[in-house]
Amino acid sequence: AQSVTQLDSQVPVFEEAPVELRCNYSSSVSVYLFWYVQYPNQGLQLLLKYLSGSTLVKGINGFEAEFNKSQTSFHLRKPSVHISDTAEYFCAVIRFSGGYNKLIFGAGTRLAVHP
């Protein structure tokens, strides 16, 4: 079954520095990957998605991710972070189960941007 592993539970970084949040997936079939952001006490907001096509995906708020099939990775990157990027980030994959396409989340990575 498809699953995702987020390798870092927390990532501290200084403002205006680049950041990479790692995500690896396991799958034997077609892969559909997503990154979501969650601010405190809120739901999830979609940052970007990979369904097919170009392996470099650009999302909102200056984030991008690269789908790497050989390394089964979908790491999230931003060249220069802001204080407002402090949040929880979730990588997710579609899993077909019980007749439905369900979204399965990784454990999450807490991004803490310091001044």
Next chain:
Amino acid sequence: GAVVSQHPSRVICKSGTSVKIECRSLDFQATTMFWYRQFPKQSLMLMATSNEGSKATYEQGVEKDKFLINHASLTLSTLTVTSAHPEDSSFYICSARDRRTGNNQPQHFGDGTRLSIL
């Protein structure tokens, strides 16, 4: 963009009471909605898949009689936590998929409900 409204945002109640949480898609129709549970500093765990006009499909380990789901229309799904106890305290989040889009397209999430059982 697509908006999912979840109500209430926060509820505090006594042990033994039942609590209903609503999830509405405001500007699109959703034949399928999903209910997740999130413990502090943890990921979202899928509880059940809600289908308009039919019974919900529950994930393994989720008590059907404890978490009642009703999807009465294409824009509304409700989750009722019956006879709630302190261990049911959690953050509950719903999501919905626009029926006009493919099954691999992103889901739209509500802002969640913080449930605290005293």
